[in-house]
Amino acid sequence: xxxxxxxxxxxxxxxxxxxxxxxxxxxxxxxxxxxxxxxxxxxxxxxxxxxxxxxxxxxxxxxxxxxxxxxxxxxxxxxxx
Numbered sequence: 068x069x070x071x072x073x074x075x076x077x078x079x080x081x082x083x084x085x086x087x088x089x090x091x092x093x094x095x096x097x098x099x100x101x102x103x104x105x106x107x108x109x110x111x112x113x114x115x116x117x118x119x120x121x122x123x124x125x126x127x128x129x130x131x132x133x134x135x136x137x138x139x140x141x142x143x144x145x146x147x148x
Contacts, residue, residue: 085092096104105111119127128134 079087081092090096090100
């Protein structure tokens, strides 16, 4: 399986990937191989991030310097009128 990590898997076709992963294209992995790989590599899961909520997302926009520059430019333009 280590040979796939060094290659670009998105350029390979199905049979090449299953060969590199040492699995069967028809049957997949057996239960013992799944358990071994989960112990070695970890579970096949995506980390879920909590949503900060609309107020925190809005306030976080003002932490960016470009937003501050645009706000200052808008204030200068409005003051010039």
